[in-house]
Structure formats: C-alpha cells, structure tokens
Amino acid sequence: MQKVLNHYTASDWRADRVLITGDLIQDDSAAAYDQFREQLLPLNMRMHCVPGNHDVRDLMMPVCRRPPFSYCAKEEVRDWLLLGLDSCITGDAGGEISPDEFERLDAVISASPAKYILVYLHHPPVRMGSTWLDTVILKNGDELMERLQACSRVRLLVFGHAHQSYEDEHHGIQVIGTPSTCRQFKRGSEDFELDDQPPAYRRITLHADGSSENELIWVDE
Numbered sequence: 080m081q082k083v084l085n086h087y088t089a090s091d092w093r094a095d096r097v098l099i100t101g102d103l104i105q106d107d108s109a110a111a112y113d114q115f116r117e118q119l120l121p122l123n124m125r126m127h128c129v130p131g132n133h134d135v136r137d138l139m140m141p142v143c144r145r146p147p148f149s150y151c152a153k154e155e156v157r158d159w160l161l162l163g164l165d166s167c168i169t170g171d172a173g174g175e176i177s178p179d180e181f182e183r184l185d186a187v188i189s190a191s192p193a194k195y196i197l198v199y200l201h202h203p204p205v206r207m208g209s210t211w212l213d214t215v216i217l218k219n220g221d222e223l224m225e226r227l228q229a230c231s232r233v234r235l236l237v238f239g240h241a242h243q244s245y246e247d248e249h250h251g252i253q254v255i256g257t258p259s260t261c262r263q264f265k266r267g268s269e270d271f272e273l274d275d276q277p278p279a280y281r282r283i284t285l286h287a288d289g290s291s292e293n294e295l296i297w298v299d300e
C-alpha cells in the first residue's frame with residue numbers, strides 16, 4: 080500500500096476523493112487500523128471506506144468515522160452521488176446485502192437529487208470466472224444488480240475483494256473491480272492461487288454528463 084501511495088504522490092495526477100473498498104487489515108487488531116489511518120492521512124482528502132470480510136466492524140468504525148475518513152457514507156459531489164454499501168457477513172468470506180442495507184440504498188437513492196450515481200462495496204456482485212473465488216462473492220449479487228439497473232441514474236459500480244482487474248458493462252452500469260494494493264489472485268484459477276502481478280490502484284474520472292473514464296495503474300518496483 081505504501082508503494083501505491085508513493086506512486087500517487089510522485090505522479091502529476093490529483094484526486095478529489097479516495098474510495099477504499101475494504102479489507103483494510105488482516106490481523107483483527109486496533110493497532111492495524113491506527114497504522115492504516117496514519118499511512119493514509121498525508122493524502123489530505125476525503126477517504127470513503129467500506130468494510131471487507133477481513134475487517135472488524137467494531138474496530139473499523141471508530142477509525143473510519145473520523146474525518147477525513149468516512150464509513151459506508153453517501154456524498155454528493157457536483158452531479159454525482161457516491162454511495163458506499165456494507166456487504167459483509169460476520170464470519171463468512173462471502174458477502175450479502177442485508178434487507179436493512181437494501182432499504183438504506185433505496186432511501187438514499189430516492190432522496191438524492193444527484194443526476195448520476197456511483198455505488199461502491201467490497202464483494203463483486205458478478206461472477207469472476209474463478210471456481211473458488213466465485214463461492215465467496217456477493218450471494219445476492221443478481222438482486223443488487225437488478226435493483227441498480229432499475230435506476231437509470233446508476234452509472235458505476237466499484238468493488239474490491241477479487242485481487243484482480245475486472246471491467247464490464249452490465250445493462251448500462253459500468254462494473255469495475257480493482258486489483259489489491261498488496262498481492263493479487265490468479266485470474267481464472269480453480270483453487271486459491273496467488274499471481275505475481277504488482278500492487279495497483281485505479282484512477283476514476285467522473286464527468287458532468289454522466290460518463291466516466293478510468294485508468295488502471297500497476298505499481299511496479
């Protein structure tokens with residue numbers, strides 16, 4: 080992650096926001112969240128976080144609810160609504176959008192005057208084409224996609240968890256998965272297997288007409 084931060088800092092490209100799509104830590108410790116916070120603070124901008132299966136909500140919330148961080152937040156930025164969803168099930172590597180979270184999603188979207196919507200969450204709502212990984216994606220991904228597709232303002236969906244790149248359009252919604260800032264998983268593998276690709280991050284630009292573009296940045300040594 081530090082390599083990714085260094086790459087961003089040394090580049091000419093500047094962001095307004097960071098979307099952090101979960102699995103901030105892996106050792107269930109409060110100290111790890113403190114380290115995460117200290118490492119990210121120099122970016123000096125709003126950082127929107129959602130939990131992943133390796134996160135511990137009770138430890139993550141107090142850290143990520145303190146500005147400039149936020150936790151499963153909604154924010155309207157010019158014509159766009161950015162909305163973070165909690166897709167985690169305690170004790171399960173796979174994910175699910177709970178009935179309460181669906182209710183919040185519907186309420187936030189109906190109340191928002193934003194012309195366009197970007198939704199971000201940890202678990203992929205679509206199959207990744209990897210046997211083992213597809214057993215731990217979003218269990219009710221089809222339902223989430225159907226609900227989002229019913230709202231023509233939803234243009235982008237961003238996820239983590241898969242430790243590999245994904246980009247495809249599903250009925251008008253651009254669905255994007257970004258590789259990890261740490262190790263990557265082997266694409267298409269039957270069983271769990273690591274890849275030797277470097278850490279990565281993605282630069283997403285949201286335009287005023289509802290279109291967007293993005294660039295995947297691999298951070299080599």
Ligand SMILES: [Fe+2]
Binds near residue numbers: 102131132
């Ligand atoms: Fe994960």
